[in-house]
Amino acid sequence: MYIEELRFILFRRRTAISLFVLGAISVLLGVVVATFGNGNGRGGGGNPFLNQISHNGVFLGVSAITTAQIVIIPLVICVAAGEAFAQEAAYGTLRYLLISPISRLRLLVVKALALSTYAFIAIIFMATVGLIVGAILFPVGNVTTLSGSTVSYLDGVVRLYGVALVEVLSVMSIVGLGVMASTLTDSAIGAASISFGIVVILEILNNIPQLVHFAPLMLSNYFSASNDIFRSPIAYSNVVKDLYEQLGWMAVTYLVSWARLSTKDITS
Amino acid sequence: MNLIECRGLTKSYGGNNVVNGIDLEVPEGSVFGFLGPNGSGKTTTIRMILGLIAPSAGEIRVFGEEIPKKLESVLPKVGAVVEGPGLYPSLSPRRYLERMANHSRYSRPKDQRSPDISAALARVGLDKVADRRSKALSLGMKQRLSLANALLFPRQLLILDEPTNGMDPQGIVEMRDLITELASEGSTIFISSHILFEIEQLCSHVAVVQHGNLLFQGELDSLRAQMPTRISVKTSDNERVALLLSEQFGAIVSTDRVGQEAGIIEVDPNQIAPEVLAKAVVGAGFELYELHQERPTLEEAFVSLTGARSDVY
Numbered sequence: 148m149y150i151e152e153l154r155f156i157l158f159r160r161r162t163a164i165s166l167f168v169l170g171a172i173s174v175l176l177g178v179v180v181a182t183f184g185n186g187n188g189r190g191g192g193g194n195p196f197l198n199q200i201s202h203n204g205v206f207l208g209v210s211a212i213t214t215a216q217i218v219i220i221p222l223v224i225c226v227a228a229g230e231a232f233a234q235e236a237a238y239g240t241l242r243y244l245l246i247s248p249i250s251r252l253r254l255l256v257v258k259a260l261a262l263s264t265y266a267f268i269a270i271i272f273m274a275t276v277g278l279i280v281g282a283i284l285f286p287v288g289n290v291t292t293l294s295g296s297t298v299s300y301l302d303g304v305v306r307l308y309g310v311a312l313v314e315v316l317s318v319m320s321i322v323g324l325g326v327m328a329s330t331l332t333d334s335a336i337g338a339a340s341i342s343f344g345i346v347v348i349l350e351i352l353n354n355i356p357q358l359v360h361f362a363p364l365m366l367s368n369y370f371s372a373s374n375d376i377f378r379s380p381i382a383y384s385n386v387v388k389d390l391y392e393q394l395g396w397m398a399v400t401y402l403v404s405w406a407r408l409s410t411k412d413i414t415s
Numbered sequence: 416m417n418l419i420e421c422r423g424l425t426k427s428y429g430g431n432n433v434v435n436g437i438d439l440e441v442p443e444g445s446v447f448g449f450l451g452p453n454g455s456g457k458t459t460t461i462r463m464i465l466g467l468i469a470p471s472a473g474e475i476r477v478f479g480e481e482i483p484k485k486l487e488s489v490l491p492k493v494g495a496v497v498e499g500p501g502l503y504p505s506l507s508p509r510r511y512l513e514r515m516a517n518h519s520r521y522s523r524p525k526d527q528r529s530p531d532i533s534a535a536l537a538r539v540g541l542d543k544v545a546d547r548r549s550k551a552l553s554l555g556m557k558q559r560l561s562l563a564n565a566l567l568f569p570r571q572l573l574i575l576d577e578p579t580n581g582m583d584p585q586g587i588v589e590m591r592d593l594i595t596e597l598a599s600e601g602s603t604i605f606i607s608s609h610i611l612f613e614i615e616q617l618c619s620h621v622a623v624v625q626h627g628n629l630l631f632q633g634e635l636d637s638l639r640a641q642m643p644t645r646i647s648v649k650t651s652d653n654e655r656v657a658l659l660l661s662e663q664f665g666a667i668v669s670t671d672r673v674g675q676e677a678g679i680i681e682v683d684p685n686q687i688a689p690e691v692l693a694k695a696v697v698g699a700g701f702e703l704y705e706l707h708q709e710r711p712t713l714e715e716a717f718v719s720l721t722g723a724r725s726d727v728y
Binding site for chain 1: 466468497498499500504513514516518519
């Protein structure tokens with residue numbers, strides 16, 4: 148059932164397009180930095196890895212993930228997760244699945260697991276494309292961490308995948324949100340819009356200084372935890388907080404999903 | 416034993432009873448026609464039987480087990496087509512059946528987990544388009560695919576909601592043959608349709624619903640028996656024969672078509688037996704061209720129960 152669902156998600160055209168877009172971010176970022184240089188001294192924005200790309204290719208994958216984590220990754224996930232039940236309802240396949248039969252609870256679990264796996268695959272794919280493109284366009288060698296120390300290239304690569312895994316953890320709440328929205332409507336695009344809208348609103352609230360006490364509740368608050376992987380030694384405290392926060396969001400969104408799904412009249 | 420049993424089954428939306436206290440009994444081995452005009456609550460009833468919609472009141476038992484509590488043990492024995500096909504546009508028929516089988520895997524015994532998909536497709540005549548994308552299929556073909564899905568596993572009960580919708584005449588004939596075949600193999604078949612002609616040829620039992628109320632249920636023959644039969648007669652002079660019959664026997668003769676060339680007149684057989692009528696006509700010197708006793712069609716029975724006007728709510 149789980150393999151069926153994963154296969155169903157992976158082998159469709161929109162998944163290929165999503166993965167293409169995610170991969171293209173690394174390529175685009177790499178080509179721009181290779182062509183125009185680091186852009187040192189300009190802007191000096193929040194992403195600490197961008198300036199490192201031209202020194203070491205391993206930072207291309209890291210930069211791609213940290214650049215995409217606010218908008219594009221959540222969007223890709225919301226589109227996929229929003230389809231979970233809404234698209235089945237719109238196609239009229241939800242009724243046939245349920246009478247095939249598969250229990251509603253089992254279907255929810257299977258879909259949530261498959262979508263989480265999809266998020267994992269998408270982000271690891273992004274890291275890998277970044278790693279390869281980075282190795283082609285930029286120097287490969289010892290990596291300077293954010294703390295200033297130097298670690299081996301292999302250590303750097305492991306840390307890149309560490310960043311990817313923290314990012315996978317960070318989007319578990321978004322998968323839950325997408326699934327939840329998908330149980331509330333029979334329109335996949337509606338579910339994707341609702342869940343992505345919530346992600347964006349929470350990110351905006353997260354950045355309002357007056358709400359700083361509520362910030363830990365915003366699902367994107369600990370997105371920067373991935374930065375800590377490139378510190379020396381690695382700082383895990385934010386990753387742990389992120390874990391708690393993600394578990395909280397998952398609990399809420401999946402409980403709402405179940406409450407809705409278990410009592411829903413399937414009239415589609 | 417009744418495979419489906421509903422007591423006081425009710426579904427209301429916003430105080431409006433779409434299904435209003437239906438008591439349904441579908442005996443094992445029957446081909447049960449479920450009839451009603453559009454919007455009469457047929458599909459809602461079927462969805463409640465399959466656990467897709469929760470009833471507002473009443474109880475449902477399928478194979479004697481309570482629905483929706485025992486859905487997971489009941490549904491593997493039930494194949495269904497509900498309100499037309501529901502397909503994934505980009506998946507082929509083969510892949511569609513595979514997906515349905517994969518998802519329902521753990522609800523079946525181990526030896527029933529890998530169905531013969533090619534055989535199921537061949538049975539409904541879809542073997543040639545098995546690997547085409549579903550969106551390229553015609554409505555009739557999609558309908559066949561839905562049926563293949565219902566027949567993917569050995570089923571004791573088939574619930575078919577308007578299964579011939581969108582099919583061409585050939586498809587309808589094939590569907591009828593298939594249903595007859597399935598019935599002869601021992602499956603109980605619960606079929607809803609508004610094509611009464613088909614139901615009449617297939618079904619042993621019928622139920623008629625309207626506005627969510629059950630108007631009739633029982634054997635098809637007993638529904639027919641409730642309807643008046645009639646004798647139609649064609650003679651050399653219908654007008655004078657009509658007069659003769661009403662004078663001699665006090666029979667009420669339907670005069671709708673009296674006097675027309677090649678016309679017929681109709682008489683209630685309870686008032687004059689056919690043989691008496693024949694003797695009387697010939698004895699009075701008229702020539703008798705035609706005489707036959709007509710059984711009412713299901714369509715007539717249906718209309719007499721539901722009223723000729725079709726009210727859509």
